[in-house]
Amino acid sequence: MKVVQSTEIIYSVYECGRRYIICLERKICNCGRFQLDEIPCAHAFAVLKKKNIIDIHPYCSDYYKSTALANTYEVPMVPMPDKED
Template sequence: MLKNVVFECGQKYIVCLERKICNCGRFQIDEIPCAHAFAIFKKKNIIDIHLYCSKYYKPVALANTYDVSIVLMSDKEDWSTPEFVLKEIVLSPGYKRLAG
């Protein structure tokens, strides 16, 4: 496991491309390379960064999002609302929001 070091504004960041982690935390949280990883890509002349991105950011994932059929709701007049819901009274909050 090869760890790469990047210095930025006097801070030291350790990036492991194999495990897709950086001690800044963004690489793990966003599941896409952080700025420190990009510095390593540039240093090592890595052009294809797709290997380091989550599958959720790829076009196939977006297409799969719309793959499932959406069932339309009927007209509002056809809805059957339970009686206990109709009897429910919803009040506004008991406080006023301050300006600003």
């Protein structure tokens, strides 16, 4: 993939004759995967690699972070009574 910077936050990525527009600040790519999955798509990863950004956590949804998993099980679960009762 060839990465071309358009502005400070907007990049064009060329892959197999197609152009993809990525905005890292708004976390969007016109392929739609960045918005749908809420994690960087392959085109966004190409931009992050070109910018030498190693920490991708700011570009991922909180749902993928370990704190979200911990918060899921933070509330105590009360067992259901037996169906006979």
